[in-house]
Amino acid sequence: MANNTASDCIETDIILENYYLPTMYSIEFILGLVGNVIAICGYIFCLKDWKSGNIYLFNLSLSDLIFLCTLPRLAMTYANNKKTVSSSYFSLSNRYILHLNLYSSILFLTWISIDRYLLLKFPMRQHILQRRSAAICICLLIWVLVTLQIVPILTFINNNDGNSTEFNDYASSGDPFKSLIYSLSLTVTGYLIPLTVLSIFYVKIATFLKIKDSQFQHAVSFQRPRALVCLAVVIFLLLLTPYHVMRNVRIALRMRTDYTKCTVILINSLYIITRPIAFLHSVINPLFYFLMGDRFREALLKKIRGVFERSSEVEMEQI
Template identity: 55%
Template sequence: MNNTCLDINPQLEKYYLPTMYAIEFLLGLVGNLSVIWGYLFCLKEWKCSNIYLFNLSVTDLTFICTLPMLVVYYAKGNKWVFGHLMCTLNRYILHANMYISILFLTCISIDRYLLVVSPVKLHHFQKKWNAVVICLSIWVFVTLELVPLFIFIDVHAIGKKSSFQCLDYASSGNPSQSLIYSICLTVSGYLLPLCVMFFFYIQTARSLKKIMQQRTKVQVEKPLTLVILAIVIFLIFFTPYHIMRNVRIASRVENSTMSECSKLAVKALYTITRPIAFLNSITNPIFYFMLGDKFREQFFSRLRSIFLRKPEVTNQKEEGFNRSTGLNKC
Protein backbone atom coordinates (compact mmCIF):
# COMPACT_ATOMS: atom_id res chain seq x y z
CA MET A 1 0.00 0.00 0.00
CA ASN A 2 2.99 2.30 0.59
CA ASN A 3 3.78 2.09 -3.13
CA THR A 4 0.65 4.10 -3.96
CA CYS A 5 1.53 6.90 -1.53
CA LEU A 6 3.63 9.93 -2.31
CA ASP A 7 6.37 10.02 0.33
CA ILE A 8 8.30 13.29 0.25
CA ASN A 9 9.81 12.86 3.71
CA PRO A 10 13.26 11.73 2.49
CA GLN A 11 13.50 14.82 0.28
CA LEU A 12 12.32 17.12 3.06
CA GLU A 13 14.87 15.73 5.48
CA LYS A 14 17.75 15.81 2.99
CA TYR A 15 17.13 19.21 1.37
CA TYR A 16 14.49 21.24 3.22
CA LEU A 17 15.70 20.81 6.81
CA PRO A 18 19.44 21.42 6.16
CA THR A 19 18.66 24.47 4.03
CA MET A 20 16.28 26.02 6.56
CA TYR A 21 18.55 25.33 9.52
CA ALA A 22 21.57 26.72 7.64
CA ILE A 23 19.69 29.94 6.85
CA GLU A 24 18.54 30.24 10.45
CA PHE A 25 22.10 29.69 11.66
CA LEU A 26 23.65 32.37 9.45
CA LEU A 27 21.01 35.05 9.98
CA GLY A 28 20.41 34.20 13.63
CA LEU A 29 24.11 34.22 14.45
CA VAL A 30 24.65 37.67 12.98
CA GLY A 31 21.47 39.11 14.50
CA ASN A 32 21.85 37.76 18.02
CA LEU A 33 25.60 38.43 18.25
CA SER A 34 24.94 42.00 17.14
CA VAL A 35 22.28 42.45 19.80
CA ILE A 36 24.42 40.96 22.57
CA TRP A 37 27.37 43.11 21.51
CA GLY A 38 25.11 46.15 21.47
CA TYR A 39 23.77 45.49 24.94
CA LEU A 40 27.22 44.87 26.42
CA PHE A 41 29.05 47.79 24.78
CA CYS A 42 26.39 50.34 23.76
CA LEU A 43 23.70 50.36 26.41
CA LYS A 44 24.93 52.22 29.48
CA GLU A 45 21.84 51.96 31.66
CA TRP A 46 19.97 48.67 31.83
CA LYS A 47 16.23 48.60 32.44
CA CYS A 48 14.09 45.62 33.39
CA SER A 49 12.96 45.16 29.77
CA ASN A 50 16.63 45.04 28.70
CA ILE A 51 17.21 42.15 31.12
CA TYR A 52 14.36 40.14 29.59
CA LEU A 53 15.50 40.92 26.06
CA PHE A 54 19.16 40.16 26.75
CA ASN A 55 18.22 36.75 28.19
CA LEU A 56 16.06 36.15 25.13
CA SER A 57 19.01 36.82 22.80
CA VAL A 58 21.33 34.58 24.86
CA THR A 59 18.75 31.79 24.66
CA ASP A 60 18.41 32.24 20.90
CA LEU A 61 22.19 32.30 20.41
CA THR A 62 22.61 29.06 22.40
CA PHE A 63 20.10 27.37 20.14
CA ILE A 64 21.65 28.86 16.99
CA CYS A 65 25.01 27.29 17.90
CA THR A 66 23.46 23.79 17.81
CA LEU A 67 22.08 24.16 14.27
CA PRO A 68 25.29 23.20 12.38
CA MET A 69 25.06 19.73 13.94
CA LEU A 70 21.50 19.35 12.64
CA VAL A 71 22.58 20.57 9.20
CA VAL A 72 25.31 17.92 9.07
CA TYR A 73 22.98 15.24 10.45
CA TYR A 74 20.25 15.68 7.85
CA ALA A 75 22.67 16.35 4.98
CA LYS A 76 24.36 13.01 5.76
CA GLY A 77 21.05 11.16 5.47
CA ASN A 78 20.09 11.04 9.17
CA LYS A 79 23.50 9.89 10.40
CA TRP A 80 24.48 11.43 13.73
CA VAL A 81 28.24 11.44 14.27
CA PHE A 82 28.46 13.62 17.39
CA GLY A 83 27.74 10.97 20.02
CA HIS A 84 24.79 9.90 22.13
CA LEU A 85 25.12 12.67 24.72
CA MET A 86 25.25 15.46 22.15
CA CYS A 87 22.11 14.11 20.48
CA THR A 88 20.13 14.30 23.70
CA LEU A 89 21.63 17.67 24.59
CA ASN A 90 20.88 19.04 21.14
CA ARG A 91 17.21 18.05 21.34
CA TYR A 92 16.96 19.49 24.85
CA ILE A 93 18.44 22.87 23.81
CA LEU A 94 16.09 22.96 20.83
CA HIS A 95 12.99 22.61 23.02
CA ALA A 96 14.39 24.71 25.87
CA ASN A 97 14.96 27.59 23.47
CA MET A 98 11.36 27.45 22.30
CA TYR A 99 9.71 27.43 25.72
CA ILE A 100 12.14 29.84 27.36
CA SER A 101 11.61 32.24 24.45
CA ILE A 102 7.84 31.95 24.81
CA LEU A 103 8.02 32.83 28.50
CA PHE A 104 10.38 35.76 27.90
CA LEU A 105 8.05 37.07 25.20
CA THR A 106 5.20 36.77 27.69
CA CYS A 107 7.19 38.81 30.23
CA ILE A 108 7.80 41.45 27.56
CA SER A 109 4.05 41.66 26.86
CA ILE A 110 3.38 42.29 30.57
CA ASP A 111 6.13 44.91 30.71
CA ARG A 112 4.72 46.73 27.68
CA TYR A 113 1.26 46.77 29.19
CA LEU A 114 2.51 48.29 32.46
CA LEU A 115 4.45 50.92 30.51
CA VAL A 116 1.36 51.94 28.58
CA VAL A 117 -1.12 52.10 31.47
CA SER A 118 1.31 53.71 33.95
CA PRO A 119 4.53 54.90 32.27
CA VAL A 120 5.68 56.81 35.37
CA LYS A 121 4.98 54.29 38.13
CA LEU A 122 7.57 51.55 38.76
CA HIS A 123 5.85 48.22 39.45
CA HIS A 124 7.44 45.31 41.32
CA PHE A 125 7.52 43.35 38.05
CA GLN A 126 9.67 46.09 36.50
CA LYS A 127 12.35 46.30 39.18
CA LYS A 128 15.76 45.12 38.02
CA TRP A 129 16.36 42.61 40.80
CA ASN A 130 12.89 41.12 40.35
CA ALA A 131 13.55 40.85 36.60
CA VAL A 132 16.76 38.90 37.29
CA VAL A 133 14.92 36.56 39.66
CA ILE A 134 12.15 36.02 37.09
CA CYS A 135 14.71 35.19 34.38
CA LEU A 136 16.48 32.65 36.60
CA SER A 137 13.11 31.14 37.56
CA ILE A 138 12.18 30.75 33.89
CA TRP A 139 15.42 28.88 33.15
CA VAL A 140 14.91 26.55 36.13
CA PHE A 141 11.20 25.99 35.40
CA VAL A 142 11.73 25.08 31.73
CA THR A 143 14.64 22.78 32.60
CA LEU A 144 12.49 20.87 35.09
CA GLU A 145 9.60 20.88 32.62
CA LEU A 146 11.78 19.20 29.98
CA VAL A 147 13.33 16.50 32.19
CA PRO A 148 10.91 13.81 30.86
CA LEU A 149 12.14 14.64 27.37
CA PHE A 150 15.37 12.74 28.08
CA ILE A 151 13.31 9.56 28.45
CA PHE A 152 11.62 9.83 25.05
CA ILE A 153 14.61 10.74 22.87
CA ASP A 154 15.85 7.65 21.02
CA VAL A 155 19.38 7.24 19.69
CA HIS A 156 19.81 4.19 17.46
CA ALA A 157 23.19 2.86 16.33
CA ILE A 158 23.62 2.55 12.55
CA GLY A 159 26.20 0.03 11.40
CA LYS A 160 29.36 1.31 13.02
CA LYS A 161 29.10 2.33 16.65
CA SER A 162 30.31 5.84 15.82
CA SER A 163 27.22 6.55 13.71
CA PHE A 164 23.75 7.03 15.19
CA GLN A 165 20.25 8.02 14.19
CA CYS A 166 19.18 10.97 16.37
CA LEU A 167 15.39 11.01 16.06
CA ASP A 168 13.35 14.10 16.85
CA TYR A 169 11.09 14.02 19.89
CA ALA A 170 7.80 13.36 18.08
CA SER A 171 9.34 10.37 16.28
CA SER A 172 10.91 8.87 19.42
CA GLY A 173 9.91 6.79 22.40
CA ASN A 174 6.65 5.18 23.38
CA PRO A 175 3.98 7.15 21.46
CA SER A 176 1.21 6.57 24.02
CA GLN A 177 3.26 7.95 26.90
CA SER A 178 4.89 10.59 24.73
CA LEU A 179 1.49 11.91 23.59
CA ILE A 180 0.37 12.51 27.18
CA TYR A 181 3.58 14.40 27.95
CA SER A 182 3.41 16.35 24.68
CA ILE A 183 -0.13 17.52 25.41
CA CYS A 184 0.85 18.59 28.94
CA LEU A 185 3.89 20.40 27.52
CA THR A 186 1.73 22.12 24.92
CA VAL A 187 -0.70 23.36 27.57
CA SER A 188 1.87 24.48 30.15
CA GLY A 189 4.60 25.65 27.80
CA TYR A 190 2.54 27.19 25.00
CA LEU A 191 -1.21 27.62 25.56
CA LEU A 192 -1.06 29.14 29.05
CA PRO A 193 1.69 31.66 28.15
CA LEU A 194 -0.22 32.39 24.92
CA CYS A 195 -3.36 33.23 26.91
CA VAL A 196 -1.38 35.52 29.22
CA MET A 197 0.31 37.18 26.26
CA PHE A 198 -3.00 37.63 24.44
CA PHE A 199 -4.63 39.19 27.50
CA PHE A 200 -1.91 41.78 28.09
CA TYR A 201 -1.45 42.63 24.42
CA ILE A 202 -5.21 43.09 23.98
CA GLN A 203 -5.26 45.33 27.06
CA THR A 204 -2.27 47.22 25.67
CA ALA A 205 -4.03 47.71 22.32
CA ARG A 206 -7.16 48.99 24.07
CA SER A 207 -5.13 51.45 26.12
CA LEU A 208 -3.35 52.71 23.02
CA LYS A 209 -6.67 53.22 21.21
CA LYS A 210 -7.96 55.24 24.16
CA ILE A 211 -4.90 57.45 23.89
CA MET A 212 -5.63 57.93 20.17
CA GLN A 213 -9.24 58.90 20.92
CA GLN A 214 -8.06 61.57 23.32
CA ARG A 215 -6.37 63.30 20.36
CA THR A 216 -3.14 63.80 22.22
CA LYS A 217 0.15 64.59 20.51
CA VAL A 218 1.51 61.17 21.43
CA GLN A 219 1.95 58.98 18.35
CA VAL A 220 0.67 55.47 19.09
CA GLU A 221 0.42 54.02 15.58
CA LYS A 222 3.86 52.40 15.75
CA PRO A 223 3.49 50.69 19.17
CA LEU A 224 -0.03 49.59 18.21
CA THR A 225 1.30 48.04 14.99
CA LEU A 226 4.05 46.26 16.95
CA VAL A 227 1.48 44.80 19.35
CA ILE A 228 -0.53 43.35 16.45
CA LEU A 229 2.58 42.01 14.70
CA ALA A 230 3.79 40.39 17.91
CA ILE A 231 0.60 38.35 18.24
CA VAL A 232 0.50 37.41 14.55
CA ILE A 233 4.15 36.29 14.47
CA PHE A 234 3.70 34.33 17.69
CA LEU A 235 0.74 32.43 16.25
CA ILE A 236 2.33 31.77 12.84
CA PHE A 237 5.57 30.41 14.26
CA PHE A 238 4.46 28.28 17.20
CA THR A 239 0.87 27.14 16.58
CA PRO A 240 1.43 24.89 13.50
CA TYR A 241 4.35 23.13 15.20
CA HIS A 242 2.45 22.29 18.38
CA ILE A 243 -0.57 21.05 16.46
CA MET A 244 1.44 18.86 14.11
CA ARG A 245 3.72 17.54 16.86
CA ASN A 246 0.75 16.11 18.74
CA VAL A 247 -0.84 14.80 15.56
CA ARG A 248 2.47 13.19 14.56
CA ILE A 249 2.77 11.40 17.91
CA ALA A 250 -0.90 10.34 17.76
CA SER A 251 -0.31 8.85 14.29
CA ARG A 252 2.36 6.58 15.78
CA VAL A 253 0.09 5.09 18.44
CA GLU A 254 -0.32 1.36 17.91
CA ASN A 255 -4.12 1.35 17.58
CA SER A 256 -4.20 4.46 15.38
CA THR A 257 -6.84 4.36 12.66
CA MET A 258 -4.81 6.47 10.25
CA SER A 259 -3.86 4.97 6.91
CA GLU A 260 -0.21 4.69 5.92
CA CYS A 261 -0.64 7.49 3.40
CA SER A 262 -2.12 9.76 6.08
CA LYS A 263 0.78 8.97 8.42
CA LEU A 264 3.29 9.93 5.73
CA ALA A 265 1.40 13.18 5.08
CA VAL A 266 1.33 13.98 8.80
CA LYS A 267 5.04 13.35 9.10
CA ALA A 268 5.73 15.63 6.12
CA LEU A 269 3.61 18.45 7.53
CA TYR A 270 5.27 18.07 10.91
CA THR A 271 8.70 18.24 9.27
CA ILE A 272 7.73 21.46 7.48
CA THR A 273 6.58 23.15 10.70
CA ARG A 274 9.75 22.37 12.68
CA PRO A 275 12.11 24.99 11.18
CA ILE A 276 9.25 27.50 11.06
CA ALA A 277 8.85 27.24 14.83
CA PHE A 278 12.46 28.39 15.27
CA LEU A 279 12.35 31.33 12.89
CA ASN A 280 11.71 33.46 15.97
CA SER A 281 15.46 33.22 16.63
CA ILE A 282 15.92 35.35 13.51
CA THR A 283 13.00 37.74 13.97
CA ASN A 284 13.57 38.45 17.68
CA PRO A 285 16.68 40.60 17.09
CA ILE A 286 14.89 42.57 14.36
CA PHE A 287 11.49 42.84 15.93
CA TYR A 288 12.32 43.37 19.60
CA PHE A 289 15.65 45.19 19.41
CA MET A 290 16.31 47.07 16.21
CA LEU A 291 12.83 48.66 16.24
CA GLY A 292 13.66 50.36 19.54
CA ASP A 293 14.76 53.85 18.49
CA LYS A 294 17.12 54.49 21.40
CA PHE A 295 18.89 51.14 21.14
CA ARG A 296 19.17 51.37 17.35
CA GLU A 297 20.66 54.86 17.47
CA GLN A 298 23.18 53.89 20.14
CA PHE A 299 24.07 50.70 18.25
CA PHE A 300 24.84 52.41 14.94
CA SER A 301 26.50 55.34 16.68
CA ARG A 302 28.86 52.89 18.34
CA LEU A 303 29.58 51.17 15.00
CA ARG A 304 30.35 54.52 13.35
CA SER A 305 32.72 55.44 16.16
CA ILE A 306 34.61 52.15 15.63
CA PHE A 307 34.80 51.93 11.84
CA LEU A 308 34.99 55.65 11.05
CA ARG A 309 37.13 56.43 14.10
CA LYS A 310 34.92 59.30 15.08
CA PRO A 311 33.92 60.11 18.64
CA GLU A 312 30.65 58.52 19.60
CA VAL A 313 27.81 60.99 19.50
CA THR A 314 25.37 60.50 22.32
CA ASN A 315 21.80 61.17 21.46
CA GLN A 316 20.54 63.91 23.78
CA LYS A 317 17.01 63.99 22.54
CA GLU A 318 14.38 63.19 25.08
CA GLU A 319 13.00 59.71 24.51
CA GLY A 320 9.28 60.09 23.93
CA PHE A 321 6.64 57.56 24.79
CA ASN A 322 5.74 57.11 21.14
CA ARG A 323 9.35 56.42 20.01
CA SER A 324 10.52 54.00 22.66
CA THR A 325 7.70 51.51 21.95
CA GLY A 326 7.93 50.52 25.56
CA LEU A 327 11.22 48.62 25.23
CA ASN A 328 13.75 50.97 26.78
CA LYS A 329 11.90 52.25 29.81
CA CYS A 330 11.32 50.79 33.21
Protein backbone atom coordinates in the same frame (compact mmCIF):
# COMPACT_ATOMS: atom_id res chain seq x y z
CA MET B 1 -1.00 2.78 -9.07
CA ALA B 2 -1.08 2.25 -5.27
CA ASN B 3 2.61 1.35 -5.25
CA ASN B 4 3.47 4.44 -7.26
CA THR B 5 1.53 6.63 -4.83
CA ALA B 6 3.30 5.10 -1.83
CA SER B 7 6.61 5.53 -3.59
CA ASP B 8 5.88 9.21 -4.23
CA CYS B 9 5.00 9.75 -0.58
CA ILE B 10 8.18 8.03 0.59
CA GLU B 11 10.27 10.11 -1.80
CA THR B 12 8.64 13.33 -0.57
CA ASP B 13 9.37 12.43 3.04
CA ILE B 14 13.02 11.67 2.30
CA ILE B 15 13.46 14.88 0.31
CA LEU B 16 12.05 16.97 3.15
CA GLU B 17 14.41 15.48 5.73
CA ASN B 18 17.51 15.39 3.53
CA TYR B 19 17.11 18.74 1.77
CA TYR B 20 14.39 20.94 3.30
CA LEU B 21 15.52 20.65 6.95
CA PRO B 22 19.26 21.19 6.29
CA THR B 23 18.49 24.16 4.03
CA MET B 24 16.09 25.82 6.46
CA TYR B 25 18.32 25.24 9.50
CA SER B 26 21.34 26.60 7.61
CA ILE B 27 19.46 29.76 6.61
CA GLU B 28 18.19 30.23 10.16
CA PHE B 29 21.72 29.79 11.53
CA ILE B 30 23.26 32.42 9.23
CA LEU B 31 20.54 35.04 9.60
CA GLY B 32 19.85 34.38 13.27
CA LEU B 33 23.53 34.35 14.24
CA VAL B 34 24.14 37.78 12.70
CA GLY B 35 21.08 39.33 14.32
CA ASN B 36 21.57 37.85 17.78
CA VAL B 37 25.31 38.52 17.94
CA ILE B 38 24.64 42.16 17.06
CA ALA B 39 21.92 42.27 19.71
CA ILE B 40 24.09 40.73 22.44
CA CYS B 41 27.10 42.91 21.57
CA GLY B 42 24.81 45.93 21.51
CA TYR B 43 23.57 45.19 25.02
CA ILE B 44 27.04 44.47 26.41
CA PHE B 45 29.00 47.30 24.77
CA CYS B 46 26.43 49.98 23.95
CA LEU B 47 23.75 49.96 26.63
CA LYS B 48 24.92 51.29 29.99
CA ASP B 49 21.62 51.86 31.77
CA TRP B 50 19.80 48.49 31.76
CA LYS B 51 16.08 48.48 32.48
CA SER B 52 13.90 45.45 33.26
CA GLY B 53 12.83 45.11 29.62
CA ASN B 54 16.46 45.07 28.48
CA ILE B 55 17.18 42.18 30.87
CA TYR B 56 14.33 40.11 29.41
CA LEU B 57 15.41 40.89 25.83
CA PHE B 58 19.04 40.04 26.59
CA ASN B 59 18.06 36.65 28.04
CA LEU B 60 15.84 36.02 25.03
CA SER B 61 18.74 36.80 22.71
CA LEU B 62 21.07 34.58 24.73
CA SER B 63 18.59 31.69 24.52
CA ASP B 64 18.32 32.13 20.75
CA LEU B 65 22.10 32.26 20.29
CA ILE B 66 22.67 29.05 22.28
CA PHE B 67 20.09 27.27 20.13
CA LEU B 68 21.48 28.65 16.87
CA CYS B 69 24.92 27.24 17.69
CA THR B 70 23.46 23.71 17.49
CA LEU B 71 22.00 24.20 13.99
CA PRO B 72 25.11 23.56 11.82
CA ARG B 73 25.59 20.06 13.20
CA LEU B 74 21.84 19.46 13.14
CA ALA B 75 21.72 20.44 9.46
CA MET B 76 24.64 18.10 8.67
CA THR B 77 22.92 15.27 10.53
CA TYR B 78 19.77 15.53 8.46
CA ALA B 79 21.77 15.97 5.25
CA ASN B 80 23.48 12.65 6.10
CA ASN B 81 20.11 10.88 6.47
CA LYS B 82 20.04 11.27 10.27
CA LYS B 83 23.24 9.28 10.72
CA THR B 84 26.07 10.74 12.74
CA VAL B 85 29.10 9.00 14.19
CA SER B 86 28.88 10.16 17.79
CA SER B 87 27.40 9.20 21.10
CA SER B 88 23.78 9.75 22.01
CA TYR B 89 24.93 12.79 24.00
CA PHE B 90 24.47 14.94 20.89
CA SER B 91 20.89 13.79 20.43
CA LEU B 92 20.00 14.46 24.07
CA SER B 93 21.79 17.80 24.32
CA ASN B 94 20.36 19.05 21.02
CA ARG B 95 16.78 18.18 21.97
CA TYR B 96 17.27 19.71 25.40
CA ILE B 97 18.61 22.99 23.95
CA LEU B 98 15.97 23.04 21.21
CA HIS B 99 13.05 22.78 23.62
CA LEU B 100 14.75 24.97 26.24
CA ASN B 101 14.98 27.72 23.64
CA LEU B 102 11.41 27.23 22.42
CA TYR B 103 9.67 27.41 25.79
CA SER B 104 12.01 29.90 27.45
CA SER B 105 11.51 32.22 24.46
CA ILE B 106 7.75 32.02 24.91
CA LEU B 107 8.05 32.96 28.60
CA PHE B 108 10.55 35.76 27.95
CA LEU B 109 8.24 37.21 25.28
CA THR B 110 5.33 36.93 27.72
CA TRP B 111 7.21 38.86 30.39
CA ILE B 112 8.32 41.42 27.81
CA SER B 113 4.64 42.05 27.02
CA ILE B 114 3.92 42.44 30.75
CA ASP B 115 6.88 44.79 31.13
CA ARG B 116 5.79 46.94 28.17
CA TYR B 117 2.29 47.22 29.62
CA LEU B 118 3.65 48.22 33.04
CA LEU B 119 5.83 50.83 31.36
CA LEU B 120 2.73 52.40 29.81
CA LYS B 121 0.84 52.34 33.12
CA PHE B 122 3.81 53.35 35.29
CA PRO B 123 6.15 55.46 33.12
CA MET B 124 8.18 56.44 36.18
CA ARG B 125 8.79 52.74 36.95
CA GLN B 126 7.19 52.71 40.40
CA HIS B 127 5.97 49.10 40.11
CA ILE B 128 8.03 46.44 41.89
CA LEU B 129 8.17 44.25 38.74
CA GLN B 130 9.93 47.08 36.89
CA ARG B 131 12.99 46.85 39.13
CA ARG B 132 16.14 45.29 37.70
CA SER B 133 16.45 42.94 40.66
CA ALA B 134 12.92 41.64 40.01
CA ALA B 135 13.69 41.13 36.31
CA ILE B 136 16.87 39.18 37.13
CA CYS B 137 14.99 36.93 39.57
CA ILE B 138 12.20 36.32 37.03
CA CYS B 139 14.74 35.40 34.33
CA LEU B 140 16.46 32.93 36.66
CA LEU B 141 13.09 31.43 37.54
CA ILE B 142 12.25 31.06 33.85
CA TRP B 143 15.49 29.16 33.16
CA VAL B 144 14.89 26.85 36.12
CA LEU B 145 11.19 26.33 35.41
CA VAL B 146 11.69 25.51 31.72
CA THR B 147 14.57 23.16 32.54
CA LEU B 148 12.37 21.22 34.97
CA GLN B 149 9.54 21.34 32.45
CA ILE B 150 11.51 19.72 29.61
CA VAL B 151 13.70 17.25 31.53
CA PRO B 152 11.11 14.45 31.01
CA ILE B 153 11.48 14.83 27.25
CA LEU B 154 14.96 13.30 27.46
CA THR B 155 13.47 9.99 28.61
CA PHE B 156 11.49 9.68 25.36
CA ILE B 157 14.50 9.97 23.05
CA ASN B 158 15.97 6.56 22.27
CA ASN B 159 18.48 6.44 19.44
CA ASN B 160 20.66 3.36 19.16
CA ASP B 161 21.78 1.79 15.91
CA GLY B 162 24.95 -0.21 16.21
CA ASN B 163 28.10 1.89 16.07
CA SER B 164 26.29 4.99 14.86
CA THR B 165 23.49 7.04 16.29
CA GLU B 166 20.23 7.53 14.43
CA PHE B 167 18.96 10.99 15.16
CA ASN B 168 15.19 10.94 15.71
CA ASP B 169 13.07 13.88 16.72
CA TYR B 170 11.07 13.81 19.94
CA ALA B 171 7.73 13.01 18.24
CA SER B 172 9.27 9.93 16.58
CA SER B 173 10.84 8.49 19.73
CA GLY B 174 9.81 6.67 22.86
CA ASP B 175 6.52 5.17 23.94
CA PRO B 176 3.80 7.01 21.95
CA PHE B 177 1.13 6.84 24.68
CA LYS B 178 3.33 8.35 27.42
CA SER B 179 4.88 10.74 24.93
CA LEU B 180 1.47 12.04 23.85
CA ILE B 181 0.38 12.68 27.44
CA TYR B 182 3.57 14.60 28.10
CA SER B 183 3.38 16.48 24.77
CA LEU B 184 -0.20 17.59 25.42
CA SER B 185 0.75 18.73 28.94
CA LEU B 186 3.74 20.62 27.55
CA THR B 187 1.56 22.22 24.87
CA VAL B 188 -0.88 23.48 27.50
CA THR B 189 1.59 24.61 30.17
CA GLY B 190 4.47 25.66 27.92
CA TYR B 191 2.57 27.19 25.02
CA LEU B 192 -1.17 27.80 25.46
CA ILE B 193 -1.07 29.33 28.94
CA PRO B 194 1.84 31.72 28.16
CA LEU B 195 0.20 32.50 24.80
CA THR B 196 -3.03 33.44 26.59
CA VAL B 197 -1.19 35.69 29.05
CA LEU B 198 0.86 37.26 26.26
CA SER B 199 -2.26 37.91 24.16
CA ILE B 200 -4.12 39.46 27.11
CA PHE B 201 -1.35 41.94 27.79
CA TYR B 202 -0.83 42.73 24.11
CA VAL B 203 -4.57 43.45 23.85
CA LYS B 204 -4.23 45.70 26.91
CA ILE B 205 -1.29 47.48 25.26
CA ALA B 206 -3.14 47.90 21.95
CA THR B 207 -6.24 49.21 23.76
CA PHE B 208 -4.18 51.63 25.85
CA LEU B 209 -2.39 52.97 22.74
CA LYS B 210 -5.67 53.30 20.86
CA ILE B 211 -7.13 55.41 23.68
CA LYS B 212 -4.00 57.57 23.75
CA ASP B 213 -4.15 57.95 19.97
CA SER B 214 -7.69 59.31 20.17
CA GLN B 215 -6.85 61.61 23.10
CA PHE B 216 -3.95 63.27 21.30
CA GLN B 217 -6.08 63.68 18.15
CA HIS B 218 -3.25 62.76 15.80
CA ALA B 219 -0.80 65.20 17.36
CA VAL B 220 1.15 62.13 18.37
CA SER B 221 0.47 58.93 16.42
CA PHE B 222 0.46 55.58 18.24
CA GLN B 223 -0.46 53.58 15.14
CA ARG B 224 3.08 52.23 14.61
CA PRO B 225 3.57 50.78 18.13
CA ARG B 226 -0.01 49.46 18.03
CA ALA B 227 0.65 47.72 14.70
CA LEU B 228 3.89 46.30 16.09
CA VAL B 229 2.06 44.83 19.06
CA CYS B 230 -0.54 43.16 16.83
CA LEU B 231 2.18 41.88 14.50
CA ALA B 232 4.00 40.24 17.41
CA VAL B 233 0.93 38.19 18.37
CA VAL B 234 0.17 37.22 14.76
CA ILE B 235 3.75 36.06 14.13
CA PHE B 236 3.70 34.13 17.39
CA LEU B 237 0.53 32.28 16.35
CA LEU B 238 1.64 31.59 12.76
CA LEU B 239 5.05 30.22 13.71
CA LEU B 240 4.33 28.10 16.78
CA THR B 241 0.74 26.88 16.51
CA PRO B 242 1.24 24.60 13.45
CA TYR B 243 4.25 22.96 15.12
CA HIS B 244 2.41 22.13 18.34
CA VAL B 245 -0.63 20.82 16.46
CA MET B 246 1.39 18.62 14.12
CA ARG B 247 3.66 17.35 16.89
CA ASN B 248 0.69 15.98 18.80
CA VAL B 249 -0.89 14.59 15.63
CA ARG B 250 2.39 12.89 14.71
CA ILE B 251 2.67 11.23 18.15
CA ALA B 252 -1.00 10.19 18.12
CA LEU B 253 -0.49 8.64 14.69
CA ARG B 254 2.15 6.30 16.10
CA MET B 255 -0.40 4.83 18.52
CA ARG B 256 -2.35 3.20 15.66
CA THR B 257 -1.27 0.87 12.87
CA ASP B 258 -4.36 0.93 10.65
CA TYR B 259 -3.33 3.99 8.64
CA THR B 260 -2.01 3.60 5.11
CA LYS B 261 1.67 4.14 4.56
CA CYS B 262 0.99 7.19 2.42
CA THR B 263 -1.12 8.78 5.18
CA VAL B 264 1.69 8.25 7.69
CA ILE B 265 4.22 9.82 5.33
CA LEU B 266 1.91 12.76 4.62
CA ILE B 267 1.39 13.60 8.30
CA ASN B 268 5.08 13.13 9.04
CA SER B 269 5.91 15.43 6.11
CA LEU B 270 3.59 18.15 7.41
CA TYR B 271 5.20 17.82 10.82
CA ILE B 272 8.66 18.14 9.26
CA ILE B 273 7.60 21.33 7.45
CA THR B 274 6.41 22.98 10.68
CA ARG B 275 9.59 22.31 12.67
CA PRO B 276 11.99 24.88 11.15
CA ILE B 277 9.10 27.34 10.78
CA ALA B 278 8.59 27.23 14.56
CA PHE B 279 12.22 28.18 15.12
CA LEU B 280 12.14 31.14 12.75
CA HIS B 281 11.43 33.14 15.91
CA SER B 282 15.19 33.05 16.59
CA VAL B 283 15.69 34.99 13.35
CA ILE B 284 12.76 37.38 13.85
CA ASN B 285 13.39 38.21 17.53
CA PRO B 286 16.35 40.58 16.85
CA LEU B 287 14.02 42.75 14.76
CA PHE B 288 11.85 43.23 17.84
CA TYR B 289 14.92 44.15 19.92
CA PHE B 290 15.59 46.91 17.41
CA LEU B 291 12.00 48.07 16.99
CA MET B 292 10.80 47.77 20.60
CA GLY B 293 13.90 48.86 22.53
CA ASP B 294 14.16 52.60 21.98
CA ARG B 295 17.20 53.04 24.22
CA PHE B 296 18.86 49.98 22.73
CA ARG B 297 18.24 51.20 19.17
CA GLU B 298 19.61 54.66 19.90
CA ALA B 299 22.69 53.31 21.71
CA LEU B 300 23.44 50.78 18.94
CA LEU B 301 23.06 53.32 16.12
CA LYS B 302 25.21 55.81 18.05
CA LYS B 303 27.92 53.17 18.46
CA ILE B 304 27.80 52.22 14.78
CA ARG B 305 28.02 55.88 13.71
CA GLY B 306 30.99 56.34 16.03
CA VAL B 307 32.81 53.36 14.49
CA PHE B 308 32.26 54.68 10.95
CA GLU B 309 33.34 58.19 11.94
CA ARG B 310 36.57 56.89 13.50
CA SER B 311 37.23 54.78 10.40
CA SER B 312 36.75 57.85 8.20
CA GLU B 313 39.13 59.88 10.37
CA VAL B 314 41.80 57.18 10.14
CA GLU B 315 41.46 57.04 6.36
CA MET B 316 41.74 60.83 6.11
CA GLU B 317 44.88 60.82 8.25
CA GLN B 318 46.43 58.15 6.04
CA ILE B 319 45.68 60.23 2.93
